[in-house]
Amino acid sequence: MQILEKGLLIAFEGIDGSGLTTHSKLLNEKLNKLGYKSIYTKEPTNNEIGILIQKIILDKNKKLDNNIIALLFAADRLYHLMYGDGANEGILSYISKNYIVISDRYKYSNMAYQGDDINWISQLNKFAIEADIIIYLDVPLDVALKRISMRSSVSIFENKIFLEKVKNRYNDILRLANKNGVKVVVINEIADNNREKSIDEVSEEILKNIINILRNFKK
Ligand SMILES: Nc1ncnc2c1ncn2[C@@H]1O[C@H](COP(=O)(O)OP(=O)(O)OP(=O)(O)O)[C@@H](O)[C@H]1O
Ligand SMILES: Cc1cn([C@H]2C[C@H](O)[C@@H](COP(=O)(O)O)O2)c(=O)[nH]c1=O
Numbered sequence: 095m096q097i098l099e100k101g102l103l104i105a106f107e108g109i110d111g112s113g114l115t116t117h118s119k120l121l122n123e124k125l126n127k128l129g130y131k132s133i134y135t136k137e138p139t140n141n142e143i144g145i146l147i148q149k150i151i152l153d154k155n156k157k158l159d160n161n162i163i164a165l166l167f168a169a170d171r172l173y174h175l176m177y178g179d180g181a182n183e184g185i186l187s188y189i190s191k192n193y194i195v196i197s198d199r200y201k202y203s204n205m206a207y208q209g210d211d212i213n214w215i216s217q218l219n220k221f222a223i224e225a226d227i228i229i230y231l232d233v234p235l236d237v238a239l240k241r242i243s244m245r246s247s248v249s250i251f252e253n254k255i256f257l258e259k260v261k262n263r264y265n266d267i268l269r270l271a272n273k274n275g276v277k278v279v280v281i282n283e284i285a286d287n288n289r290e291k292s293i294d295e296v297s298e299e300i301l302k303n304i305i306n307i308l309r310n311f312k313k
Contacts, residue, residue: 096129098311101189103223104304105200107264108231109257110249111238113283113296117231118198120297121304125194130308133188136198140180143170151249164208168218171201175222186223194308200225202271206263207251224276227307229300230268233283235261237290279303 106118115136122134138144138151147166150158174197175185182188188195201219209215235258242252251257272278281299285291291299 095131096308098130098192098194098308100311101192102194102227102308102311103185103189103200103225104194104196104227104229105202105225106196106198106229106231107200107202107206107268108233109235109238109261109264110252111241112231112233113241113293114198114231116293117229117297117300118196120293121229121300122196124297124301125196125304128305130194131192132194132196133182134196134198135174135179135182135185137174137179137200137203138167138170139174139178141170141173141178143173144180151251152247154250156250160208160210164204164215164218167204167208168201168215168222171204171219171222189223197225202228202264202267205267206260209263209267212266224271224274227277227279227304228268228271229303230264230278230280231283231296232280237283277307279307 104121106114108114118136119134122132125132138147143166147163147170150156150163150166178184185195185197201222204219205212205215235254238257239254242248251260268278268280281296281303283291283296
């Protein structure tokens with residue numbers, strides 16, 4: 095068993111179709127195999143608020159006000175931190191037991207997707223601890239859109255104009271997080287020769303970066 099000095103929160107961030115679910119789950123499996131106490135969780139969660147959000151964002155006829163959506167995501171997050179995702183205990187509980195918590199999206203998604211007024215979104219998230227590490231999966235818009243087009247259901251956010259705005263916003267959000275002490279790891283999913291990296295290649299790159307960072311957290 096690999097024991098860490100303290101719990102750690104790793105947030106996976108990126109636009110839809112960047113592979114967040116694939117890579118956050120893979121990292122969790124790999125860290126577990128290496129003997130670390132880690133857990134995978136995601137937002138929106140599968141608790142009452144998260145389920146309501148999932149329903150709302152798939153309903154293109156609903157057209158709910160952006161501020162209401164922002165509030166729901168922030169409420170889901172606080173619930174996630176305090177009480178859990180519907181299957182596991184709250185993030186804060188795992189952190190206090192020195193686990194590595196891997197969250198497939200966290201408050202930085204709130205800032206990127208609902209961040210017309212970034213100060214207000216920051217206020218909504220004032221009780222949400224900062225992540226220790228952000229893994230940002232950087233993928234060109236056209237690659238993300240191609241992956242999204244292969245899905246059976248598409249959310250209100252999954253369109254070119256909106257995702258372009260979200261992608262641009264992430265630049266400022268990552269800079270701000272870094273200023274606040276968060277270790278930001280950007281993974282480029284495109285190789286030098288313009289080829290899309292395979293899932294294995296991206297996953298190994300993520301693991302290598304994390305293992306490097308974890309060296310400083312070991313007992
Ligand atoms: N190098 C790669 N990394 C990740 N996913 C890839 C890669 N190449 C192809 N894919 C495919 O892209 C899709 C990404 O799906 P995934 O659900 O992981 O993305 P996501 O970012 O969580 O999306 P969303 O947030 O919209 O649910 C999968 O079908 C996966 O097989
Ligand atoms: C946490 C969070 C998420 N979102 C968006 C990002 C995605 O478009 C969806 C979630 O879909 P996934 O397939 O489950 O990743 O929700 C958001 O707008 N605001 C947030 O705070």
